[in-house]
Amino acid sequence: MSDKRAKLVIVDDHLIVLEGLQKLLQNAANITVEGTFTTGAAFLTFLEQHSVDIVLLDISLPDTNGIDLCREIKKLSPATIVLALSNHNERSMVLQMLQQGASGYLLKNIAGDELIVCIQEALNGEMTFSQAVKEIMSRPSVAELKGIPRLTKREKEILQLIAEGQTTPDIAATLHLSPLTVETHRKSLLQKFEVKNVALLIRMAVEHKLL
Amino acid sequence: MSDKRAKLVIVDDHLIVLEGLQKLLQNAANITVEGTFTTGAAFLTFLEQHSVDIVLLDISLPDTNGIDLCREIKKLSPATIVLALSNHNERSMVLQMLQQGASGYLLKNIAGDELIVCIQEALNGEMTFSQAVKEIMSRPSVAELKGIPRLTKREKEILQLIAEGQTTPDIAATLHLSPLTVETHRKSLLQKFEVKNVALLIRMAVEHKLL
DNA sequence: GATAAAATACCTGGAAACAGGTAGAAATAA
DNA sequence: TTATTTCTACCTGTTTCCAGGTATTTTATC
Structure with missing residues (x-):
């Protein structure tokens, strides 16, 4: 991937998470947090006007949900990489997000360096998952x-x-x-x-x- | 309450949340973040050696749960104020925490200033809840x-x-x-x-x- | 228009569920 | 030590469930 700093955006309705992520990302070279949004609608409006390389997307949002929002994002700007960031550790949720075009799935208990690695991988066009997600996906649930x-x-x-x-x-x-x-x-x-x-x-x- | 800076501790296994909370609290006068812990056991060990005025306690932890941990904390150090900080917005969870001696219950979508107000209230010996929790508690669930x-x-x-x-x-x-x-x-x-x-x-x- | 899938309806029979009791022993709380 | 609750067990009936089919019509799908 290029040497330009990647434009990253965070969508999450929890202020605590927003602040925490920015803190963790401020050390990362070649990533700039271009904006944070607490609703899906607010981000989509932004996306109409600006180019965004990658978005960290919370799945539970007040006005919509990660699955629908991901589809909207991809429709509006197919080049934008979507990384799901969630508390939900269900296989079905992961699969649904991937189906909507997400490039990876991270759980919020992710470590700081792990987060940056995953973002880099996603920027390189790879699929990426946090450690906990990999474990969940490796052992199929009884139901499935x-x-x-x-x-x-x-x-x-x-x-x-x-x-x-x-x-x-x-x-x-x-x-x-x-x-x-x-x-x-x-x-x-x-x-x-x-x-x-x-x-x-x-x-x-x-x-x-x-x- | 006294003019001394209150000693606050955060227990949460999510690094993002830990960082976010510290960021939000760094502007608060008279509060010092004395430490952060990612497991209940780690915090209890700390509590045996140090005095803690107030603890922000996540309910879902890797080694235990907020309810049991709250009871342990109160047993070890009854003067320590416990403020639950959680994603779970169920009435039953709130009630259980209060029963174990928690002084309040905050949801993680809390606003920054709201967080500080709630902590102050708790330090003054009051019960305190974030806005979203108040709403949940005001309208009894169908189940209940x-x-x-x-x-x-x-x-x-x-x-x-x-x-x-x-x-x-x-x-x-x-x-x-x-x-x-x-x-x-x-x-x-x-x-x-x-x-x-x-x-x-x-x-x-x-x-x-x-x- | 042929083929497949879904929806409809039937039959037999045994097992279990459900409704309405009564009642004594054992454990717990007051 | 009462009083109360819980656990135990029984009885009588009716209804529903469940298992094993078969078979015709309607609706998609190719």
Whole structure:
């Protein structure tokens, strides 16, 4: 990468984090913090007028979320490198960010020198992750080992109603279906999730954030 | 309160937060940051040798949690004021910390001047909360409107097993009880949670973080 | 237009859940 | 030591769940 100082921007609604990051970055040669923003909208406005090499992006923001914002950033300025910086250590979150074009994912417990290394790597066009993230991604979660089953529209609908405590006859009534039909869908749900009763079904659904 | 500079300590495993807080506090008159720690154990060791007026305590720590650590701190040095500083914005967390003797609860999205005001209030012996926390505490959560039922040891045990997908006969076998006894406990659970089947029971349990 | 996937509906039968009790022993708290 | 709670266990019934199918119609998809 070039010798010019990279223009970096931080988007995070926590003042503490903003200050902390700037402190950690002030020692880094060839990086200039061009600005800090506490909302996604504020940053997007800035991005329309200025060029930004890399953005450290918090995932939980007051007006939007990191996933949507990342997509917006990439649409507006594809060359801008997005590095997610978050407290969320869930695999699904990491994957979603990458899918939206993020170049890496850092957890906020990252060490100071590690942070600078990761930023350099990202600037070099590499994918980069903080140590903790690498560990999370290396061991697949129990939930993901089985994979999230693909549910049909009806199945989702019926899963929802089961989770609301409705019995098979109840569901049949609310959806104007035969109880036998509902039974069939219910069985499909149990099969797809590879569980043997509703207790586990609900747990799986909650784990997969389907409720 | 006295004119002496208050001795403040920060316990947080996130370097970014540590740096950020110090930056925000460096302008505050009459507060000196005496030390920063990334584990509960490290701080407790320090506390045995030194006097500390106030500690900013993160709740999620690698070796322990804020609730237990707060209790330890208060046992070792009752005069030390504990201010919780956390990302968790759940009522239950706030209440638990207060129960362990914390003098206040701040969220990490706190503003810089707000932080200093809160610390001053705490030093004056007052209870103090960041704005966001006040809002959370003012409107009781849906979960708490209904109240979290108090479960007996057996009931918790059986709830756990139900959530694992075990049937009544299964549970009876694993606990060496009569299935009829298990049925009784199961009914108590349904009654206490005011639900009519396991689907809702599991959801309630998940919502109340009992699983 | 053919093929696949999804949605609908049915059947049989056994197991479990749920609702409504009662009641004695054991542990805890007042 | 009472009083209260918790744990234990039982009984009677009805309803729902769950497992194992089959089969037709509708809706996408190629």
